[in-house]
Amino acid sequence: MDLKPAPYFRHKFTVKKPIKQARAYIAVGGLYELSLNGQRIGDHFLDPLYTRFDRRVLYVTHDVTSALQRGENAIGVLLGNGWYNHQSTAVWYFDKAPWRNRPTFCLDLYIQYTDGTEERVSSGRNWKTALSPTIFNSIYTAEHYDARLEISGWDSADFDDKDWKNAIPRSAPAGKIVSQSVRPIRKTLEIKPVRIIQLNDSIRVVDFGRNISGVTGIKVKGAEGTEVRLRHAERLYENGRTDISNIDAHYRPTDDTDPFQTDIFILSGKGEEYFCPKFNYKGFQYVEIQCKEPIKILDIKAYFVHSDVPVKGKVNSSDELLNKIWQATNASYLSNFVGYPTDCPQREKNGWTGDAHIASETGLFNFDGITVYEKWLADHRDEQQANGVLPSIIPTGGWGYEWGNGPDWTSTIAIIPWNLYMYYGDKRPLEENYDALKRYVGYLLENYPSGLTDWGLGDWIPVKSRSPVELTSTAYYYTDVLILSKMAGVLGNKEDEKFYADKADYIKNAFNQKYFIPEKAIYGSGLQTELAVPLYWGLVPKEYKQQVADNLAIRVKSDGLDVGLLGTKAILQALSDGGHGEVAYALASRKTYPSWGWWIMNGATTLFENWPIDAKSDISMNHIMFGEIGAWYYKALGGIRPESAGFQKILVKPFIPRELERFSVELESPLGKIVSGWEGRNYTLEIPDGVEAELHVPKEFVGGSKVLKLKAGRHTFKMEP
Numbered sequence: 207m208d209l210k211p212a213p214y215f216r217h218k219f220t221v222k223k224p225i226k227q228a229r230a231y232i233a234v235g236g237l238y239e240l241s242l243n244g245q246r247i248g249d250h251f252l253d254p255l256y257t258r259f260d261r262r263v264l265y266v267t268h269d270v271t272s273a274l275q276r277g278e279n280a281i282g283v284l285l286g287n288g289w290y291n292h293q294s295t296a297v298w299y300f301d302k303a304p305w306r307n308r309p310t311f312c313l314d315l316y317i318q319y320t321d322g323t324e325e326r327v328s329s330g331r332n333w334k335t336a337l338s339p340t341i342f343n344s345i346y347t348a349e350h351y352d353a354r355l356e357i358s359g360w361d362s363a364d365f366d367d368k369d370w371k372n373a374i375p376r377s378a379p380a381g382k383i384v385s386q387s388v389r390p391i392r393k394t395l396e397i398k399p400v401r402i403i404q405l406n407d408s409i410r411v412v413d414f415g416r417n418i419s420g421v422t423g424i425k426v427k428g429a430e431g432t433e434v435r436l437r438h439a440e441r442l443y444e445n446g447r448t449d450i451s452n453i454d455a456h457y458r459p460t461d462d463t464d465p466f467q468t469d470i471f472i473l474s475g476k477g478e479e480y481f482c483p484k485f486n487y488k489g490f491q492y493v494e495i496q497c498k499e500p501i502k503i504l505d506i507k508a509y510f511v512h513s514d515v516p517v518k519g520k521v522n523s524s525d526e527l528l529n530k531i532w533q534a535t536n537a538s539y540l541s542n543f544v545g546y547p548t549d550c551p552q553r554e555k556n557g558w559t560g561d562a563h564i565a566s567e568t569g570l571f572n573f574d575g576i577t578v579y580e581k582w583l584a585d586h587r588d589e590q591q592a593n594g595v596l597p598s599i600i601p602t603g604g605w606g607y608e609w610g611n612g613p614d615w616t617s618t619i620a621i622i623p624w625n626l627y628m629y630y631g632d633k634r635p636l637e638e639n640y641d642a643l644k645r646y647v648g649y650l651l652e653n654y655p656s657g658l659t660d661w662g663l664g665d666w667i668p669v670k671s672r673s674p675v676e677l678t679s680t681a682y683y684y685t686d687v688l689i690l691s692k693m694a695g696v697l698g699n700k701e702d703e704k705f706y707a708d709k710a711d712y713i714k715n716a717f718n719q720k721y722f723i724p725e726k727a728i729y730g731s732g733l734q735t736e737l738a739v740p741l742y743w744g745l746v747p748k749e750y751k752q753q754v755a756d757n758l759a760i761r762v763k764s765d766g767l768d769v770g771l772l773g774t775k776a777i778l779q780a781l782s783d784g785g786h787g788e789v790a791y792a793l794a795s796r797k798t799y800p801s802w803g804w805w806i807m808n809g810a811t812t813l814f815e816n817w818p819i820d821a822k823s824d825i826s827m828n829h830i831m832f833g834e835i836g837a838w839y840y841k842a843l844g845g846i847r848p849e850s851a852g853f854q855k856i857l858v859k860p861f862i863p864r865e866l867e868r869f870s871v872e873l874e875s876p877l878g879k880i881v882s883g884w885e886g887r888n889y890t891l892e893i894p895d896g897v898e899a900e901l902h903v904p905k906e907f908v909g910g911s912k913v914l915k916l917k918a919g920r921h922t923f924k925m926e927p
């Protein structure tokens with residue numbers, strides 16, 4: 207388990223007849239790269255995905271028909287640690303995970319011959335193993351590679367493996383071995399440096415011009431034994447060196463052999479040499495190349511790495527800042543979608559539940575991410591305790607059952623299945639997660655019978671004001687119980703539907719009794735989060751909704767933005783829905799502190815974790831948690847919301863800010879493309895066959911302020927002269 211180098215495995219076999227088809231199935235505790243006859247199989251990165259390894263292990267299927275040859279063949283496997291054998295030490299104790307072990311795999315290669323016969327080549331004792339030149343690999347920190355240890359031809363048939371040892375059989379890490387039916391992680395984009403600055407003889411700093419989750423590949427020439435270090439960072443010190451002090455805060459190294467986000471490449475001295483990590487990724491914009499010996503850098507590129515989910519939505523406008531915020535939101539979303547939703551790609555790579563449900567609509571409007579979420583919900587079920595409790599990070603090595611896991615975070619188990627249902631029209635996420643949600647809600651009802659709960663972290667990283675944790679957590683308690691009732695309704699369970707609807711009402715009443723002040727039409731002391739959260743999650747009594755929204759608008763106009771994570775989810779939409787679209791737009795397009803625009807004005811290409819760009823702590827520069835703005839463009843400006851599951855019925859309530867000349871959202875719904883946008887004096891709504899829209903014609907247009915029922919087609923409206 208503490209042995210550092212990654213192991214190679216190889217096996218030789220003979221193919222005697224013409225092949226019709228061949229498939230390799232490989233299940234791994236850890237990570238792998240598979241090769242056949244010296245050729246790498248597939249283009250996935252970091253396979254298989256991270257799971258709670260003692261509950262579920264994933265296998266990946268590869269079509270290897272064309273990689274096999276008549277006669278002698280060799281199959282090769284290189285195993286990486288991934289989250290299964292976390293050797294780096296940090297505050298979440300992944301190194302102490304109960305399932306931690308040396309990586310392991312099981313492979314079956316099924317060959318179908320053209321004559322109808324079949325053969326199976328399987329991993330076993332007769333396979334050979336040796337250590338590889340990947341002398342260290344940590345999903346969390348970096349990878350070290352010693353090219354002097356390369357074993358030429360190790361995965362080809364004519365290689366002599368007499369000095370290799372026999373593989374040792376192991377039992378599977380978990381009884382459940384499941385197909386990885388998920389969009390894979392890939393290197394999706396190659397990025398060239400925008401600048402390389404040589405600071406002195408031994409240090410060069412490469413700027414890739416944008417912040418990403420990913421890896422760098424470097425081609426160099428130098429003498430044997432030369433050590434090249436590649437330190438990855440999101441920002442620079444004034445002297446031009448890379449600054450990782452914002453992202454190594456939770457790292458607890460025990461010595462100096464595993465520097466944070468720093469790959470180590472030792473050259474063999476044999477001509478041009480290439481290195482790119484296989485079992486790690488990082489969050490960075492800059493790479494500092496450190497090397498004391500003279501070397502020639504022939505090439506260096508960065509690769510954006512994330513779950514390769516197809517693009518589903520597009521936002522475009524005449525406002526450059528709006529476009530840039532949308533792009534930065536998507537860049538942070540994808541940087542935090544590397545097999546499972548994460549908080550940040552550098553400091554933690556943790557599946558923080560709160561960040562994920564907040565960002566889920568932004569994700570679902572823009573990308574086809576359902577398979578990643580389905581798998582992550584399976585992780586939820588794997589991690590759920592018998593009493594219903596979920597940990598704050600999923601998957602986990604055990605950390606997070608006692609900190610940060612109140613309903614404001616772990617409502618993922620309600621909100622994400624419901625969003626999948628609404629955005630895709632697929633009932634399966636409801637069926638699959640119904641029992642888990644019921645157990646979770648059962649725990650809340652049993653432990654918080656008053657209807658109020660202060661279990662949670664609250665409005666994380668607020669601009670300045672702190673709203674009561676009980677207010678925000680109770681809003682999520684209500685949401686979970688309400689979603690459970692709605693799920694029961696969809697699944698035809700009338701009894702549960704009624705039971706949980708009554709419970710939800712009860713929670714809403716308790717909430718309003720404690721926090722609502724009818725004379726003032728405010729909640730608590732009237733902070734932005736205190737007003738926006740009940741509005742957004744539907745806790746405000748109907749007759750007071752408008753007044754509460756008006757009070758929120760007054761507060762925003764006087765104070766500017768003053769919310770944290772839970773407030774950002776609610777504030778823009780609460781303002782828009784309350785008839786204060788201009789106020790929402792002013793916040794969303796603001797260029798000064800505190801705002802999304804402030805980050806962009808300061809050169810950000812991703813969203814930050816904190817409002818001040820020079821915050822002393824909690825300042826990852828690639829966090830998705832403030833990313834709801836990406837969904838708001840669709841829901842409030844484009845005005846598109848699914849009224850019924852899968853966008854069969856949509857509500858379209860576009861809002862046209864005075865100063866926004868041109869704007870459009872395009873969305874690939876399950877039934878086809880929906881477009882809502884305007885240019886100059888024309889507003890257009892395009893809907894595909896099978897979709898019915900209820901359009902609230904914006905007041906500026908002929909026939910404005912009317913509600914129209916529209917069917918498939920392109921509908922255009924002209925502005926009043």
Ligand code: BGC
Pocket residue numbers: 549550554558560561610663666829831
């Ligand atoms: C993470 C957040 C997360 C929070 C919860 C932080 O360290 O980066 O995004 O939600 O912890 O407390």
